[in-house]
Each structure stands twice: as structure tokens, then as C-alpha cells.
Amino acid sequence: MLALLALHLALAFLAPAAGARLGRNVFLLVALAPAVSAVWAGAQAAAVLDGRPPVQTTAWVPGLGLSLDLRMDALSLLMVILVSGIGTLVFLYCARYFPADQAGVGRFAGVLTAFAGAMLGLVLADDLILLYVFWELTSVTSWLLIGFDDEDAESRRAAQQALLVTALGGLTMLVGFVLIAQQAGTASLSAILAEPPTGGTVAVALLLVLVGAFTKSAQVPFHPWLPSAMAAPTPVSAYLHAAAMVKAGIYLVARLAPAFAVIGLWRPVVITVGLATMLVGGWRALRQDDLKRLLAFGTVSQLGFLMVLLGAGTREAALAGAALLLAHGLFKATLFLTVGVIDHSTGSRNLRELSGVGRRMPVLAVAATLAALSMAGVPPLLGFISKEAAYEAFLHGSGPDLVVFAVLFLGSVLTAAYSARFLWGAFVAKPGVAPTEVHTPSPGLLAPVVVLGAAGLLLGLAPQGADPLVQAYADSYGMPPEVEHLALWHGLTAALGWSALTLLLGAALFARREPVLSMQRRAGRVLGLVDAGRSYASTLTLLDRLALRVTVLVQTGSLPVYLGTVLVTVVVLPGSALLLATQITGDLRAWDRPLQAVVAVVITVAAVATARAHRRFTAVLTIGAVGYGIAVLFVLQGGPDLALTQFLIETLTLVLFMFVLRRLPANFTRQSMRTGQGVRLAISLAVGTFVTAAVLVSGQARTAPPASQAYLDQSLPDGGGRNVVNVVLVDFRGFDTLGEITVLVVAAMGIASLVLAGRSRRSPRAEGETSLTAATGQALDEPGTPAPERVG
Template sequence: MSLLALVLAHLVVAGLLPWVARWNRRAAFGIAALLPAATLGWALTRLGPALGPGVSESLAWAPALDLGYTVRLDALGIVMIVLVGGIGALVLAYSAWYFADDGEEASRSAALLLAFAGVMLGLVLADDLLTLYVFWELTSVASFLLVGQGGLHRANRRAAVQALLMTVFGGLAMLLGVVLLGQAAGTFVISEIVAAPPTGGAVTAALALILVGALTKSAQVPFHPWLPAAMVAPTPVSAYLHAAAMVKAGVVVVARLSPGFADRPQWWVPVVAFGLVTMLLGGWRAMQETDLKRLLAFGTISQLGFLMVLFGTGDRIAEIAALTMLLAHGLFKAPLFMVVGAIDETAGTREAGELSGLGRARPGLAAVSALAAASMAGVPFLLGFLGKEAAFEGVLHPGGPRGWLIGVGLLVGSVLTVAYSARFLWGAFATKPGVDAVGAVAPPAGLTVPAWIAAGAGLVLGCAPPLTDALAQRYAAAYPAADAEEAGYHLALWHGFSVPLLFSAVALGLGYLLHRWRARAATVHRALRFPITAERSYELVVAGTERFAVRFTGRVQAGSLPVYLGVLLATVLLLPGVALLLGGVLPEDQRLVDALMQIPLGLGVVVAALVLPRARRRFTAVLLLGAIGYGIGGLFVVDGGPDLALAQFLVETLTLVVFVLVLRRLPAHFDARPEVSPRRAVQVRKGALAALVGIFVAAAGVVLSGVRQQPSAVSAQYVALAPETGAENVVAAILVDFRALDTVGEITVLMVAIAGTASLALATRYDRRPRGSGSGTPEHEKELLG
């Protein structure tokens, strides 16, 4: 089985699941879980090649344009398959017991979750920017559908729209950055770009645009509000998309490009700065939340900021820590979401103030939560501890102000992580004075076993560092080591007494004290509350955009054809017109006249165009329009385009016939002149706009026709393959063979036009309206013809 087949299989099976769900809901989730699990098993069998040169596959769909679908399985890909495939299989199995038997969300969610797993798999394995972008946008669409569910609830609709607006905005910026980077590098293959990174101003702009996309998808400040809002989605969706998989997309993009650009300030400075701010803000907000899902959501934001910092620094040890924390985060955050879902299903609430005594009533849930939360806090013998200690070592080892500044920032963020981890356990399972103990029933095994598997994996990998170290070392090999100590660093439970170990101990101690002082922290939070938050800013931007759209539409959609035409022409001048003025270069060998016949034909077109606005009779205006069209057709003949001339003559003839038939039912003259003539200033503005647009069209035609100095690769293929069609003319071969469907469509359009013309002509035979109206009378015909 190939990588390409795995991605396609997810999408195909997802399309069949709704029919399976109608028969048996749990069977649908079970079948859906098998494919991600099989993907994980297949990837582990390719572990050797993946840790070596990597496993690459490509499928060319436009070789002449160097466009194809390229995927690559390497160390980073293996880690992401563990999250996408392994956690995905557990979440799908969990969903079989979470969704109601008769709920409509079941069949929809099973198909969408599996489809999301497929597109996310394509994203994390993509080795070219265009492929990555396609799957990037597909994950946004899948997230929109999963968060919105059936669209029956306002909160779901609002959260889905907010997530879509945020991520699509970043995606559009990222698309422009992808194009700029690919053009500057001469290739869109990520591994080739990283091996020989390009330079220049365009590359700097491309990196900034790509980072906008990465920051929005991974919920970095100030684009983070969509993630807590998305917690209205069902818990399995939150556990998969918003903890283990989708929110890692931006982190994966940074991880893919960092080996080539991490040494550049325009890359690592914004990544580290936004990451640190996000880690601190997310951790602080998580401490203040009482809804357990929102607490975990802000904790996810904080952890994503942590990952951004590590992947952005470019230090070899920090990259080892980054890959370790990437794996650890999925293994401890997904089971915590699953536990919240189990609590909500059995206790009927997930508010910390309403839960009391649940730890004694359900010690199994408390134990798995403690295991996962301890890994999140960085307690020894768990995978989170390995990652955090390596992170402290990575940022502190180089020394200097930069290293200590980042190190202190990570320490403060880790203190907050310990605090909200303790707050989660206290809020969910502690016995609270004055609060009645909840009477939660025992959750089914389907809601607890997947959480135990994920949290237990964090314990196993934490106690066996070499398993994760092999993956982390392979990814970090792309970063040069500054000294022998950095080159020889490996994940381990004990590195001796060191500053990183001290930082870990300080984080655990101060974090626990901060949790004990949570009342004082809440007081400080209320005192520091600002009137304008990120969520409020989003609301103001959306509302302001709507108001601007209403006012702008009211101005330009005024019911006036000249206004519509003026807006369109002004837009042409402001966008491509400015670009042509700044970057257009006239061809050096441009000649004014190529053939003598161009002169009379061109003069005839110009004279007819100048006389046309002065015409007062409709029939005269139609004849002048026809003269312009026939003159352009004559230029086509002179320039060697008889096929274009024929089409032009045909269109002009049909148009003239239609106009004549229509004019028989209209007054001979245009509307009488108004008593008050248009202002001179209005006429001058219209004339100036028309003249500028005409100059732009002429200049664009000259410039664009001279840009290409030789036939394109596609044109060369047309010429090479034309003899096989039996045609003696390459244009005929293109129209009849290579663009057959397009040609059939054009013929259909012409047939519709001919049928419409014939219908108008035949309709006059049945005109029985009174002749007294003046329309169609002999007097009218005489006036019409002059």
C-alpha cells in the first residue's frame, strides 16, 4: 500500500460510511477506526526507511508545468501519523459510545472525522507547497462542518463561521506566500527549498505570509479566539481536531520550513515572539476558566505557543524537544478531552463549580486524568517531562541574552501549565466544601479505554526515552550542532544536576503554589481585564466589515448602468493598471505598423468609435457598432487569424440582426435630451476614465504580448502531438482534438444564439398588436430606416 493510496482510501471509505451508519452506528465508527489504525501500523513497518533517506512518492498530473502530488514519509511524518492515525483511531472508537444511538450527528460525524483524517494525513505528508495548501484548505472545510454539526444551534453556527473566517483568511495569505516562495526557489518541493533556501525581498514577504497562515491555523495570538469558541463541538471533535491533529497544521508548516530558514531573523523572531506571547496568555486564561473544555482549549493554545517557540529557535536540542513535545501533547491532551466528555455524559455537567467528590466516586477517571495531566505539567517518568527538560536545555545551552530571555519565558509558561493542570484535576475530581457530591454513573468502557491507551503511551514512552529519541534525533539532524555537547545530546530521564533540571523543579513548585493561590490570581485577572479583547476585536472587525459592505454596496449599486460600468473600469485601473504602470516594460522590437492595411482598418475603427457617442438614432449607433466589429475582424485577417475573423464576422452579423429585430419595437431616436444638460465636470470625468481604460487596454496588450519570448512547454506539446491527429493546422487540431469539449461548448453557445435570433424573427409573424401604437407601422419603419 502506498502513501497516495492511504490518503485516497480515507476519502473513499468516508463517502460510504453514511450508508453503514444507517444500518449500525457503532459499526460505522468501528470501520472508520480501522483505517487510521491500519495507517499507523503501515507507517511503523516503514520506520527504518523513514528514519533513513525517507519514503517519497509523487504523481505528476501536469508534467509540462512541473505540477504534481508529492508526499514524503520521514521522522516528522511518523510522529504526525501517530497523532492523526493513532489518536484518530482511539477517538473514532470513543465516538461509538459517545454519540446517541438515534442522533443524526453520528453518521455525519463518522464520515467527516474519517475524511478529516485523510486530508490531515495528506497535509502532514505533503512534500510540495501546492499539495500542502490544497489539504490545508480541506482541513478548514472539514473543521467547519464538524464544528457546525447540523447547523441547528446558533452557537455551533457562530463558532463554525468564526473558525472558517480565521483559518481561510490565513490560508489566502499563505497561498500568496506559497506562490512567491515557489517562484523565488524555482520549485515547490519543500525538501528542495529547504536544501537550498532562496533569498531576497520576495522571500521575506513569502515567509511573512506563510507565517500568517500558520499562526491562524494553530490559534496563535491574536488569532486564537476561534479555538475556545469551537469547544461547542462534540467532545470527540475537540479531542481530535482541536487537541491532536488540526491545530498542529501550522506547527507542521513551521517545522517543515525551519531547517532552511531558522537562522534568519525574519523567520525565527516572529515565530518565537508570537509563540511566547501565546504560551503565556493561553496559560493565564486557562487558570481562570471554570468550564473544563474551555480550560483545556486555552491550555492547548498555550502548548501550541510552546511548540512554535521550540520549532522556531533553530537550535538542535530545542528541535529534539520540539518533536518530543509534539508527540507528548497529543498523547496527554486527547485523553483529557475524552475524560471531560465522559464526565459530561455521566454527571451532566463540566463546570468545575458544580463537580464535587467525583474523584472518590470514579477513581478510574481520576487516575487516567492524573496520568495525562502529570505529563502535561512535566512530571518525571512521563513523556512531557522529557520534552520540557530538553526544551530548557535547548534554549539555555547557547547562552546569551536571547537564550536566557526565551528560557525565562518558557519557565513562566511552564509554571502556568502546572497551575492549570492542577486546576483541571481539582475542578473535575476534588471534593469542594458546600457543593453536593455528584452522582455520576459509571461510564462505559468505550469512554475510558481509549483515554487509558493514549495516556499510558505517554508513560511508556517517558520511561523508554530511546523510542522517541530515535525520531527526534532524525528530525534534528537537519540542524547543525554548535559544539560536541549539543551534537551528543539525547533524551534521558536523568542528565545530572543542571539548570534545566532546576527549571523543571521550579516550574512544578511555583505552579502548584499558583494553583493554591488561585483566588488571588483571579483577583489580579479581574484587575487586568481590558475592555478590548481578542474576541471583542474579532466581533468589531466582522461587524465593521458588514457595515462597510452595506454602505459601499449602497453607493456602487445605485441602479445606474453608468455607475456600474464606472466602478468596474475604475477597479481595473486601480489594480492591474497600477501593476502595469509600475512593472510593465514595452518590448524592444515593437513596431507601430506591420502591414499597410492595418492603417485604414484601424482608422475606420477609431473614427467609428469617436462618432458613436454622438449618434442620436438607434439604427445609426447599431451600424457604427457593426463597423467597429467588422473592422476588428479585418485586422484579424491581416494579422493571419482567419479563424478568429470568421468567428468575429459571425458574431457581428448575428448581433446586427438581433439589434435590427429589437429596434423595430423601439423608438427610432434615443430618449429626448433633458432640459438640463449633464454637468461639464461629469462629462470630463467619464471621458477621462474611458480614455485611461483605453490606454491601459492598449498598453496591456502590447506588454503582455511581448512578455513571452518563446513558446510555452504546453504549446510545444501541442505542436509535437498535432500530426497524430491527422490535421494539417495546429489550431484545428487544438480545437477539434485537444479542446474538444471546449469547442463543443462554444458551438452550443452559437446554436443557442442562432435559435434565439430565429425565435425573434419568427415572433414578428404573430404580432397582432394594434398598429396604432406606432411600433411596426409603415411610418415607424420609414423613420427607423431614415
């Protein structure tokens, strides 16, 4: 499994260079990664269904108990089929979707492959921290994919919205993960599910985890990012928003529900949010004229449906949910790819402009019709089987179950109506609309659509092909089955009658589409007041204004104020925890030899002299004495290597100070020395006390052997040097040193730019040239604006 992730990573890095030579055919190369993953998953299916899931553990950070734990059980296998199986077809579709001269196609292929690998790692992860890492990787890569057309403002806004919403949910989820791991005593997902922790902390943690799942799977009120993401290329919509990314939250809920559905508010929260999402998405889909946005809101609705089924916590609902999870991936990917073909061949996605497309592209029309009928729940397709099973799961329950069934029924009516709207808008000839000119699509563009559409039909006619897999997941609930297996025909049942009524009412709703649209417009004037999309925009505006006010309040231009704020924060937050939760114990020695006390007194006197110095030159010399004194302490403590490094640093610092002093006044201003002396003294004493206590506590709170001894032992044989400090800097932690050097170089370039910019501003400005302005409209270089380097 780790090798599959490595294959995705390698091809993702190779794709940009390969794209320069292969053009759009680079997708045929990178398709190897999901294809190999799908084949491997198929080869492991027998073992998974037999209760022998493949497991792989690789040490990551043993000292912290972190490892790369991968495991593929029935639910993971189902998700791998969706992620890698459908992913392979999407990659092949891309090879003919993009123009031959498409710019940046290699970069796009690389990011898409990286996303596929991140999604594969997410569904295989058997560790909460590892799952979170892959979770965030999907957020970052999806941001890059949605914003692929970085010159388009709409794409950039959509990418930003998706990243902000999903990243916020991910951070919230991480807090929940940490709490669950603490309560369980392990981060192993399989161990936690085998013996789930309980209690109030776990209940709160689960709510935090659900926030992450809701944001990822576009649940109300976090759903607006998904329709906005339709600005992405169509293959991204087909993959991320039908088969992969939006299923991550659904997968997480399905993974945790067998163990945690009975704890706290899980069931009412999940079901309420899922039902609301199903209704909102279906209602909004009915009024869309853009085919992609219609499917986007339809996806929101179906994700709500899945959330209810897979989060309800019963075996029958889980069985229906697993079947719908597979069916949704097939029919929604088919429909998104269909929209891509239509847009590619006609240049339009507006259903009011399209007319007679079905006659010109009959193969595409048949495949899309199969998918749309599956989405609506028409037999003999897989979507019908899953929807009938969903009805069966709630139809015979108590009062709350009947309420859930009623809302699911209403949502399914909306689904049938917008499915009909899609077919009518995409393929039917419309009175008064000229037939749409169509460029015949290539077979390579049609083949993935046909395969996905046919798969929904085949699995509907032969559900035994999917039944063992969904049954294996449903068995994780440990409940006796009431529904023995998926089947196309269970007899004349109540669920069958309700399914038929769903289709009839959906057809009637579509037939009355114009009055329904008028009603929606009137209702929109009221519902718009609580529109989630507007709420998101208003929140960003509010945050921007709040940030401006806070900036004006905090950015005073005074370096002492900035430094004081940082130091006070350090003392108050970790200092409070140190004071309340820690006791200093053990034998404390004042010194090992009297000479150390003498040097300490010299350092103290030099520090006090620095604080009271009136001349800058004197302050530089005394602060240098502090540094040299510390170096002497290192020598007395038996660390000549460290002392030598300290001497070099202090010498270089003094030299740099001398260069700077040439451009500064000789004396400090009296006002700056008198202002806030009491506050400065209090902060200094508090920081000194805190640092001293922190050093003492950290020395007594080791939970693992110190790394210093290993450095001492390995410095000469592995690093080839006796100066341990130098070997650590350039060998053992060479990349850290390289990173620090890079930061210093970048900072130096920034400072040089500011200096040069300052010189250019002092030169006469050309007529009509303006300078940068702050949010208040005041020029940064206007008189009266405090410079950031002002002191006092």
C-alpha cells in the same frame, strides 16, 4: 502516499451514503483511512530513521513546473503518527460518542475523513504550493466541523471566526511562499531547505509565513478562535485542537526553523510571540469553569511552548520540542476525550457542578490523571521528560536564554496549576455539591482514552521508543548533540530541581485558587481593554460599518459609473505594470492583405456610430455590425470555424436585443448622452490603447509552446470533428462549457426571480407585510431609492 490520500478522499465521499445505512458505525468504516496510514508510516519508520525517506513525485501541471511532490522524513513521520494514529482512536471514539439516531452523522464522518486526508497531505507535501493547498483544505474542513450544529448560533459564529482568522493567515502565508520560491528558483521544500535563499526579501517573506503559522496555531493575538471553537463536538476538539489542525502552524515553523531561524527577525519574533501565548493561555485557563474551555486555553499555552522550542533554532530546543509535540498530542487528546465522556455520562462540563465523578468512573479518572500529570510535567510520564529537556535547552545559555527560561518556568507553573484545577474540577468530590449522577459509559467510549493515557506513561517509562524519532529531527540542524538522548533520569541536575520547583509552585497556586481568581477579576477590568477576543469583535463591527459607508458611496445605481470604475481599475493596475516593465519589440505589420484594412475601417465606423447613436435600435444594429466585421476578419485570417461561431453569437445577441428593445424607450435620454462625455472619451481611449498594447505584448511574451497547434492536430482524431472551435467547446474543454452553461442558467433563474419579485411588489401588499430594507432602514422599493439598472 498518493494512494493514502486517495483512500481518504474516497471514504470521505462514501461516508454520507454509508452513514444513512450504518448510522454512527460509519466511523468504523472511515477509520480505515487513518489506520492504514498509521500502519504504512510504521512500516516506513526504519527507512526514515536510516536517512532514506520515501519520496513520490507525480506531474500536476508540467507546463508551470507544478507537481505533486510528497516526502516523509522524520518530522513528517512524527506528524503522521499524531494525525493518523490519534486520528484512528478518535474515529473509533466517535462510533460510540454520537447517539445511534444522530442526524447528519454520515456527513460529519465524511468531513472528518476529508480533514484527516488534508492534514496528512499537509505534513507529507514537499512543495510550497501543494502545502498551501492542503493548508487551506484543513481550514475549510475545520470550518465545516466546528459548525456541524448549523442550527446553533454559537457554533456558526465559532466556525466563522476560525475560518476568517486562519484563511487570512493562509493568504498572507501564500505571499510569503511565492516570494521564497522566487528567490530560491524552486517551490520544492526539500530543495529550499537544502540551499536556503537569503536577503531582505526572504526576511520579509518569512515574517509573512510566520503570520500564517501564528493564526493556524492560535498564537497571540490570533488565539481567541481556538477557545471559541469549543462549540464543536468533543471529538473535533480532541482531534483538530490537540493532535492535528493547531499543530499545522507548529509543524511549519519546525520545518523551516533549521534553515531560516538565523535569518532576519525570525528568532525574536517566534520566541516573543510563543512566550506571550504561553503566559496568556495559562493565565486564562486558571479562571475557566467549563472543562473544555479550560483545556482550550491550556492548549493555547502549550502551543506557545511548542512555538518557542521548535522555532528557537537550536538542536537542544528542537529535541525538547519534538518530544513535547508527541507528548502534547497524547495527553491533550486524552483530556479532551475525557471531557466528552464526562459530558456524555453526566450532561455537564461545569467543574463547579461536578462532584465525585472519579469514584463512579475510576478507569476514566486514572487515564485522565495520567494525562493531566503528563501535562503538568510529573515523572515518570513523557511530559516530564520533554519539559526537563526544554529547561535544559535554555538553562545554561546566555542572558537572553535565561530570560526565555524564566518565562518558560512561569508558564510551566501555570500549566501545573491548571492541570490540578482540571483534575479537581472533573473528578474530586466537592463540599456542598451533591454527588453527580453518572451513566456508565460504554467500553468503546473508554478504550481510546485509556490507550492514549497509557501511551504517555509507557513512553515516559521507556523513552527509547520515541528517542530515535525525535533525535532524527534534531539532527536536521546539523549541530553536535549536547543531550545524547531522551531519558527519564539524567541525575541530580539543575533542570530536575527546577522541574520539582515548578510542581511545588503550581500546587501552591492551585491551593490559593480563590484569591487568584479574585486577583484575575480585578486585573480583567484593566486587561479587558486589550482583550484579543473583544478586538476581534470590534474589528468585525468596524469592517461592517466601513463596508456600509463604502457601499453607500460607491453603489450609486449608475451602470456607466460601475463600468467606468471597472475599466479604470483594469487600465491603472495592470496597465501601469505593462507601461513600466514591458517593451513592444519585433516586426509589427499593419495588415496581411488590404481587404483587412477595409474591414477594420468598417468596424471602426460602426463602433463610433454606436457611441453616437440617439436611437436604441440604431445602436443595436451598429454594434451588431461590429461583431459581424470581426467575424469577417476571422474569415480573412483563415479561421472559418471561429468566424462561424462569431456569426452565430452575433445573430443570437441581435435577436435577444430585439426582445429587450420592446420594453425600453426608443431613444436615449439627452441627459445621459451629455453627462460626462469627456470622461467617457478618456476612459474609452485609455482602454483601447491598453487592450491593443496587451495583445501585442502577450503575443511576444510566450514562455511555452501555444496550445492552439495541439488543438488543431487532435481535433479530428480525438474529437471526431473538423470544426476546431466546436470540438474545443464540447470535447477538450467540455467541463468549462458546462460550467458556463450552469452559470448562465443560475443567472437566468436569478433574473426571473427578480422580475417576479418586482411584479409581486407592484401588487397590493397584505396588511402587516414588509419588504426588505437596506442597512439605512429605507425600503428597497420606496420612492426615491435608485434602481440598480438606472443609467446616467
